[in-house]
Amino acid sequence: MATVLAPLAGEIAPLDAVADDVFAQRIMGDGVALHPHDARATAPLDGVIAKLFPGGHAFVVQSDEGVDVLVHLGLDTVHRAGAGFTTHVEEGERIAAGEVVVTVDLETLRADGVDVTTPVVVISDHAIAWRAEGAVEGGAPLLALRV
Amino acid sequence: MSSFADIATQVIKGLGGAENIKDLEPCVTRLRVELHDAKKLDEATLRSAGAHGVMKMGTVVQVVMGTQSDNIEQAMREQMG
Numbered sequence: 001m002a003t004v005l006a007p008l009a010g011e012i013a014p015l016d017a018v019a020d021d022v023f024a025q026r027i028m029g030d031g032v033a034l035h036p037h038d039a040r041a042t043a044p045l046d047g048v049i050a051k052l053f054p055g056g057h058a059f060v061v062q063s064d065e066g067v068d069v070l071v072h073l074g075l076d077t078v079h080r081a082g083a084g085f086t087t088h089v090e091e092g093e094r095i096a097a098g099e100v101v102v103t104v105d106l107e108t109l110r111a112d113g114v115d116v117t118t119p120v121v122v123i124s125d126h127a128i129a130w131r132a133e134g135a136v137e138g139g140a141p142l143l144a145l146r147v
Numbered sequence: 148m149s150s151f152a153d154i155a156t157q158v159i160k161g162l163g164g165a166e167n168i169k170d171l172e173p174c175v176t177r178l179r180v181e182l183h184d185a186k187k188l189d190e191a192t193l194r195s196a197g198a199h200g201v202m203k204m205g206t207v208v209q210v211v212m213g214t215q216s217d218n219i220e221q222a223m224r225e226q227m228g
Contacts, residue, residue, distance in 0.1 A: 027200040047218045058175040078174045
């Protein structure tokens, strides 16, 4: 089993409720969505920053076991071109679960009308054996995967 | 595994050729493409290039290529000139 920690504190919602078909239809994989309370997005597991997208609106952490987790900070945030996001690591860096990857200016994003719903998606096809429900603290267990 | 250039060639073909692509934009998980003629879209070719899904909304199509979408977009631009 591998545990995926919540990258942000927030309310957990099913992916079906996400206003983006790629996530809602689980085309990239299964997971959950977070309605974030917290501005610091942390690594959901120990591993390497396999992808840090330009502007910092999304990242992928890959564990040594080959689990890939995508954290997409808000919907359609590619159009922000980085505005509202501050990155703290580089692509390819090793990272421990709970370390800060990106800081998000939630107030600015919300003020600009951005849907800050954050899909957390297992893109490596590992089955989810358990998922947290309700509210979650940042760094608390969010998903358990069969590895 | 195919190179990004090979995948890009296939994706361009599936989108009806470079001249059919009006606008191209990479996202984390997908390519958003605006086409001149949506009827030239060949979903089977896109799927064989590795698309997880293809979503159409009029002339705008989203080709879900996974987190390599930005690399594929760059290779497409090189080929489209």
